[in-house]
Amino acid sequence: MGEYTIENLRERTRGPVITDADEGYDEARKVYNAMHDRHPRVVVQCENTGDVMAAVGFAAANNLDLAVRGGSHSVPGFGTCDDGVVADLSPLRNVRVDPITRTARAGGGATWGDFNAATHAFGLATTGGIISTTGVGGLTLGGGIGYLARGLGLSCDNLISADLVTADGRFLTVSEKDHEDLFWALRGGGGNFGVVTSLEFRLAPVDTVYGGPMLFEMADGAAVLAGFRDLIKDAPEQLGGFPAFQLAPPLPFIPEDRHGDPFTLIVACWAGDPEQGEDEVNKFRQFAPVVAESVGQMPYPALNSAFDGLVPPGLQHYWKANFVTELTDDAIQAHLQHAPGLPAVNSTVHIYPIDGACHRVAADATAFAYREANFATVIAGMWPDPAQNDEGTKWVRDYYDAVAPHSEAGGYVNFMAGDDQGRVADNYKGNYERLVDVKRKYDPDNLFHLNQNIAP
Known part of the structure; x- marks a missing residue:
């Protein structure tokens, strides 16, 4: 494989590819927690799954850190990095509600404010967080505690399926029937296994x-x-x-x-x-x-x-x-x-x-x-x-x-x-070794390590 340059990356993406030479770089690199003032080599503002695949491929090809940013609320600042790649999912904020099946699909950059606005129109909801600017994806991948958890379970308990891009650039849809091991790991295992580009949830009547x-x-x-x-x-x-x-x-x-x-x-x-x-x-x-x-x-x-x-x-x-x-x-x-x-x-x-x-x-x-x-x-x-x-x-x-x-x-x-x-091992208790096995299968080189990391 030849050299994979920033110009190659721009040719393969629809969304903006922003470096320190571009206007808007300082705004693009900001995250929610101002304690983290980092300078990534490039921020890819992903407008579709192809952009995510390109960002993952660029990071892997150049052996760079890859930060995945959804709602940007990561307290440890995992949505940014120095001299690496930021896959910024914030343009992926669409939420589609099916009131007949009582389900909704949210983009990987959607916030709970986006989600609630869409589902409330139909008198429906699922367990979200406490702050509406929190990302749907990040909250759910970690478990998802919120006001409705006692009645509806965690956010991850209401997850039906998810689309994601894996470390080797594949696009997968995971559920109880497809790639069950990965679907199991996503429900609480954090961002260790791929870049989740959309999530499908079960909804309940809450108005x-x-x-x-x-x-x-x-x-x-x-x-x-x-x-x-x-x-x-x-x-x-x-x-x-x-x-x-x-x-x-x-x-x-x-x-x-x-x-x-x-x-x-x-x-x-x-x-x-x-x-x-x-x-x-x-x-x-x-x-x-x-x-x-x-x-x-x-x-x-x-x-x-x-x-x-x-x-x-x-x-x-x-x-x-x-x-x-x-x-x-x-x-x-x-x-x-x-x-x-x-x-x-x-x-x-x-x-x-x-x-x-x-x-x-x-x-x-x-x-x-x-x-x-x-x-x-x-x-x-x-x-x-x-x-x-x-x-x-x-x-x-x-x-x-x-x-x-x-x-x-x-x-x-x-x-x-x-x-x-x-x-990390304590946080997952008896599930930790199984999570390590899934990590080895889908991310053996630990590309997705900017998280509470489950090392392969």
């Missing part, structure tokens, strides 16, 4: 939900977390949401003199019969007095995008995470020791329930292994000023060190930091 944030005093945090833990395990599966810690943002429903104070929250989401919503969400009020709230009926996409304003592109991010089988009283005390020190209004800690429908999938049925865990915790350090990086990162690490003894060894790969590579 109006009842919920929103309820703020409690930090002094009542132990009662709120213990109350949520005890209530949610037997609650109807249509009741979602999660407890959290947050500095009060300057919003109209929060008393002005409390802006910036640390609070314990419950963000509620009832996705069943709207007439039941108020009664179900009111159960959270028994834990402690509510200081402020913004709760009511709303379209599901409104709740799924409610916190977008707190996490705009360009913040500094450093996160840690664990799965939790039992949220013990000691674990709650460890949270309350560190939560008041939240470094900025953008920072947060969420404790997502992952029981209900998530537990009805066997631990080895998909790559997502922690099916007996009841919660997934994320300590999401986010702040606008790079001068806070040392202080903010220390807060996340100290917090993580305090709660880790009360947690499982592994965590949700979508919440992992760049320095969590040593935890």
Whole structure:
């Protein structure tokens, strides 16, 4: 094979091929987490599958790092690299809904905002994330935790099929019937196996939900977390949401003199019969007095995008995470020791329930292994000023060190930091060796290594 140059790459693509000599390079190389200021050799803004195949081929032929960027939300900055190739899927944002079969197919660059806008027109949804600017592909490949998980399962549990380009340039459609080993690995195994260009999902009737944030005093945090833990395990599966810690943002429903104070929250989401919503969400009020709230009926996409304003592109991010089988009283005390020190209004800690429908999938049925865990915790350090990086990162690490003894060894790969590579086997537990086998088959040279990497 002869030399594969940038000019050859341009001849083979329809979308823009951008280098540092081109106008728009600095914008093209940006990612969501501003902590990562990297300079790729080339960014391919992929407008179709052929562009993806060309980008993969160019990286492989020139022995370059290949970063795959969907929604760009990767906290470790896996959507960019220095002196390598970025396959930017953001032009691939189309979502096609079939209301008869209750399915939808989303392009590899679609966000949950794109997806929800398309499916909500038909009163349908599937489990998405908490922030609507998150990429559909990245969230799903890591598992996919969100408001609807207790009732509908994880995003990956609702995946019917996926199209992808493999390391050797092949285009495959995978499902329960085709390339079953690869389909199994994609559901939780992250971006280790190829560039996913589209995803087909099963949808369910979800239109109006009842919920929103309820703020409690930090002094009542132990009662709120213990109350949520005890209530949610037997609650109807249509009741979602999660407890959290947050500095009060300057919003109209929060008393002005409390802006910036640390609070314990419950963000509620009832996705069943709207007439039941108020009664179900009111159960959270028994834990402690509510200081402020913004709760009511709303379209599901409104709740799924409610916190977008707190996490705009360009913040500094450093996160840690664990799965939790039992949220013990000691674990709650460890949270309350560190939560008041939240470094900025953008920072947060969420404790997502992952029981209900998530537990009805066997631990080895998909790559997502922690099916007996009841919660997934994320300590999401986010702040606008790079001068806070040392202080903010220390807060996340100290917090993580305090709660880790009360947690499982592994965590949700979508919440992992760049320095969590040593935890990959723990994150997949009993599924790890099977994932290694699939990796060896489809990516033996580890072209797709900019991720929580499963080494072949």
